[in-house]
Amino acid sequence: MSDRASGDDSMIIVMSSDASDHDVAHVVERLRGIGAEAHISRGQTRTVIGAIGERAQIQQLPWEAFPGVERAVPVLKPYKFVSRDHHSDDTIVDVGGVPIGGRYLTVIAGPCAVESREQLFAAAMAVHSAGANILRGDVFKPRTSPYTFQGLGEKGLELLAEARQQFGMPFHAEVVDPRDVELVSSYADMIRIGARNMANFALLAEAGRQDKPVMLKRGLTATIEEWLNAAEYIYKEGNHQIVLCERGIRTFETQTRNTLDISAVPVVRALSHLPVIVDPSHSGGRRNLVAPLARAAVGVGAHGLLIDVHPSPETALVDGPQAILPVEFAALMDEVRAVAAALGLDLPPGRPR
Numbered sequence: 001m002s003d004r005a006s007g008d009d010s011m012i013i014v015m016s017s018d019a020s021d022h023d024v025a026h027v028v029e030r031l032r033g034i035g036a037e038a039h040i041s042r043g044q045t046r047t048v049i050g051a052i053g054e055r056a057q058i059q060q061l062p063w064e065a066f067p068g069v070e071r072a073v074p075v076l077k078p079y080k081f082v083s084r085d086h087h088s089d090d091t092i093v094d095v096g097g098v099p100i101g102g103r104y105l106t107v108i109a110g111p112c113a114v115e116s117r118e119q120l121f122a123a124a125m126a127v128h129s130a131g132a133n134i135l136r137g138d139v140f141k142p143r144t145s146p147y148t149f150q151g152l153g154e155k156g157l158e159l160l161a162e163a164r165q166q167f168g169m170p171f172h173a174e175v176v177d178p179r180d181v182e183l184v185s186s187y188a189d190m191i192r193i194g195a196r197n198m199a200n201f202a203l204l205a206e207a208g209r210q211d212k213p214v215m216l217k218r219g220l221t222a223t224i225e226e227w228l229n230a231a232e233y234i235y236k237e238g239n240h241q242i243v244l245c246e247r248g249i250r251t252f253e254t255q256t257r258n259t260l261d262i263s264a265v266p267v268v269r270a271l272s273h274l275p276v277i278v279d280p281s282h283s284g285g286r287r288n289l290v291a292p293l294a295r296a297a298v299g300v301g302a303h304g305l306l307i308d309v310h311p312s313p314e315t316a317l318v319d320g321p322q323a324i325l326p327v328e329f330a331a332l333m334d335e336v337r338a339v340a341a342a343l344g345l346d347l348p349p350g351r352p353r
């Protein structure tokens with residue numbers, strides 16, 4: 001890590017609620033004048049300016065004496081822009097017209113991998129009619145053995161785009177190679193960076209330089225701070241539409257595929273303004289755990305769920321044991337709606353196309 005990101009080199013300048021555009025522009029101009037970067041974040045009640053540069057240079061100026069400035073506080077966290085200090089309101093990410101974040105509870109569902117037109121369309125029809133908001137389906141699937149199914153590549157993206165058209169639901173897919181970011185983002189409404197690539201900095205930066213939202217899964221052994229730092233890599237490239245996804249971490253426990261870190265949800269919500277969703281499928285790794293983990297996730301404050309649904313899990317080419325059947329998904333959606341209603345959450349409205 002360079003000195004510029006060492007954690008003691010940034011400052012948050014909080015403008016007062018009656019600061020004018022001119023006051024904001026004046027602070028930005030002075031920051032740029034001393035060689036610092038200035039990132040403006042406009043909240044509902046006030047504007048916050050994130051300053052990054054040489055600490056000594058920034059602190060030299062009496063910011064609190066500037067017109068419209070309420071206070072100036074140094075940021076000690078290694079991640080800055082994704083932190084709540086920088087932006088106090090919840091960020092709501094727009095995925096092809098579907099919101100994730102705030103008071104919404106958004107459900108993303110579909111097969112782990114796109115295997116064929118029949119399989120994808122059967123899954124898409126099922127999740128759509130049960131009320132899911134966004135379709136999932138991966139087309140790049142590097143697996144433990146290079147001789148097993150590796151995904152359909154661009155053909156799979158074409159099928160997903162056809163399903164989007166037919167069912168009127170946006171879709172997202174994982175990208176595993178920085179060279180494929182442009183391809184996946186040219187089709188998908190959101191791209192995903194998987195757990196195994198959470199710390200692939202070239203991929204994070206590439207995802208930050210395109211304009212589709214990015215779902216960033218937590219790495220298998222990543223701390224929450226490492227995960228938020230990974231999000232910061234995307235954010236600082238200019239893409240602020242980031243959704244965090246808790247998908248279970250490696251522990252000593254062997255009864256489950258991973259241990260769902262349920263406490264990560266409220267912890268992340270306190271530290272960051274970005275939405276955080278939960279993947280109960282890859283966490284538990286078993287069909288019978290999906291519903292209980294999904295209910296728990298909603299209860300603890302997740303902004304959404306990412307669920308594997310397959311029309312025929314026993315013939316699935318990837319992750320069959322954790323995929324639930326369409327009928328099980330429909331029952332789960334009823335439970336999710338009940339928990340959401342009890343908590344006063346909104347399910348995003350259907351999207352006319």
Ligand code: PEP
Binds near residue numbers: 138194196247282
């Ligand atoms: C997936 O969602 O299909 C996936 C590969 O998940 P993860 O990156 O969390 O292992």
Ligand code: MN
Binds near residue numbers: 112282318319
């Ligand atoms: Mn999977």
